[in-house]
Amino acid sequence: MRKPNFYLLVISMSALMLTACGENEGESTEATESLSNDPIEIEYWYAFGDKIGENNEALVEQFNEVQDDIIVHAHYQGNYEDLHSQTQASIAAGNAPHVTLNEIASMGAFAEAGMTEDLTSYIEEDNIDLNDFVEGLMGNSYIGEGIYGLPYLRSTPILYVNKTMMEEAGLDSSGPETWEEFEEYARALTNDEGGVGMTMPVNIWFYEAFVKQSGGSVLNDDETEATFNEAPGVAAVEFIQRMHDEGTIKVPTGDEAGQIALQDFTNQNAGMVFSSTADLTNYLSIAEEAGFEVNTAFMPQNEQYGTPTGGANLVMVSGHPEEEKMAAWEFIKWMTEPEQTITASTNTGYLPMRESAIESEEMESLYEQVPQYKVAVDQLEYAGPRPLNANYAQAQNILNDAITSALIEDNQTPQEALDEAAERINSLLK
Amino acid sequence: MRIHQLFLKLLNVTSLVLIILIFATPFVWMAVTSVKSLSETITFPPVWIPETIRFENFTLAWESGPFFRYLVNSLIVTFSILILQFLTIVPAAYAFARYQFFADRTLFALTMITLMIPTQLIFLPVYLQFSSWGILDTHLALILPFAANAFGIFMLRQSFKQVPEELLEAARLDQASEWKIIYKIMVPMAKPTIITLLLFSFITHWNDYFWPLVMTTSDSSRTLPVGIAALTNVEGGVAWHIMMAGNMILVVPILIMFFFAQRQIIRAFVYTGVK
Helix, strand or coil: CCCCCHHHHHHHHHHHHHCCCHHHHHHHHHHCCCCCCCCEEEEEEECCCHHHHHHHHHHHHHHHHHCCCEEEEEEECCCHHHHHHHHHHHHHHCCCCCEEEEEHHHHHHHHHCCCECCCHHHHHHCCCCHHHECHHHHHHHEECCEECCEEEEEECEEEEEEHHHHHHCCCCCCCCCEHHHHHHHHHHHCCCCCCEEEECCCCHHHHHHHHHHCCCCCECCCCCCECCCCHHHHHHHHHHHHHHHHCCEECCCCCCHHHHHHHHHHCCCEEEEEEEHHHHHHHHHHHHHHCCCEEEECCCECCCCCEECEEEEEEEECCCCHHHHHHHHHHHHHHCCHHHHHHHHHHHCCECCEHHHHCCHHHHHHHHHCCHHHHHHHHHHHEECCCCCCCHHHHHHHHHHHHHHHHHCCCCCHHHHHHHHHHHHHHHHC | CHHHHHHHHHHHHHHHHHHHHHHHHHHHHHHHHCCCCHHHHHCCCCCCCCCCCCCHHHHHHHHCCCHHHHHHHHHHHHHHHHHHHHHHHHHHHHHHHHCCCCCHHHHHHHHHHHHHCCHHHHHHHHHHHHHHHCCCCCHHHHHHHHCCCHHHHHHHHHHHHCCCHHHHHHHHHCCCCHHHHHHHHHHHHCHHHHHHHHHHHHHHHHHCCHHHHHHCCCCCCCCHHHHHHHHHCCCCCCCHHHHHHHHHHHHHHHHHHHHHHHHHHHHHHHCCCCC
């Protein structure tokens, strides 16, 4: 995960505060525009370039071709944080896009500030079958009573294992299933030449998974209080600490920690790594070049399997005239149809988010060719939402520091470090 | 005695080599990485010489976005800024260097103060101002704030001050207008300074990431640095080789400019003005 671009954040926040009243003016002038037969033009802003960007551009082009009423202009805006800040700033400046993406943990912040539209009425009117959307991916769509977004490019963390190293160490290369097995695997893969079993930066996304696997949650149901300092959350940190003390897990730190973990795995200095499903294509191609095989597995279970999800949902930005809102909805609806889901999933490695897409021939044949893809889809059964509290981003930083200090420094036990963090985070959440 | 001199020379050469290494290594590393394969970029220990030189990385980087558009935007924005700065800096520096007028010292101090205000402090009011003018996401939003340059005014004023007054008097006796004095005497005499200033401006605005990032929302007005930063914005691992190929594309124009302006820059720093 990347650090938010500080200045964009500042501009978006202050711009919102300064011109909160300016918004209405723009709205009324736009609304008086006369109705015409010209196609309605709407803007769609997305995050990430490369194959993700290409996928967005290709889908938009296809949408513009298959119908004549709406023209969508797609614009790239950086990573998720950049996209969010640009969107917020543009709302204040009165040139907001119609459709954009919300990283799923930001859904709450946008919806509660009135920056995104409740899609419930559109969904009901068009009889969209919500049951066809994978349940584990819908958690972050519900804010209060409304549905504020539909899943688009979504991921979960999974366990990547170096199959070649596993076989050499005499382990079952399908990967560990429980925390105990995970520990044994890590021990068996650790050697005197600096190789470790596992490499993992302190990352709250993974931590959420551990807590869930131990039967707990990071925050309480109302998201008003931290619950990670209860037994499951503490157990998770103690588990990693034990492995860290034993030397079977490497915990890279600093801004490039995620990149270091990736390098440890691809250089075969570590036999296992947790990473997003979206990284699969990348890992497979590097492994092929470097001459080893990669397998994927569920994140191991403690009391149960469990994983958060990641990625972004499609949302509609509020404050546009009715006609443009309808066009925006048509676009969102089309983008989340099974065919487009299949295209997006095949192009990017993100999860397909509709049951009918998962069962489709296209996806099945892909899973046959690259069975590693299937693991993440199967794991979705145990997937849940991420916290939606608008201050959770800040809470994550505090929690991250607390876990890092519990792991790296000896002066605090996990319980102490988490208690201290919980106290600070509680005041944030209220 | 000879040994002593030899030792000094050796010391001199080694320190120079060391400095060159410090400056050149990142560039060389960038150049080498830009022709590697993905797995070669992340192996440890690092590889200095790739097995096969992959020039296709440049094509891949170039084709990963509307880079031609970015390049054209960068050229339009940077050269517009250079032209505007030349037009504003020269008369301002001349006035501050040669004229006495009402509140001249206060005005000069005000100009200097703008040097001390970081961009990050003024971008918000400027953003809102541009938003109400409706010029966000246009080239104008990238050019206008940099049409004048306080550092340039300051530096050029210093070198204008060193032009002997007698020269100007002689010109005035021959009935040269003030404009003629500026462009026939002052500018040619301060040529090294002006070229250096424009080169600094060129590098600053060619490389500027922050301002275009904040002011633009579509590819039609984005510049190269923003486009190249997009190469790192992938959720999986960063394709360093493609990234570095992109950076090479960004850096080459700067190197070309340096190549042609090198002598002038050295002159500007060795002696400013006329002896």
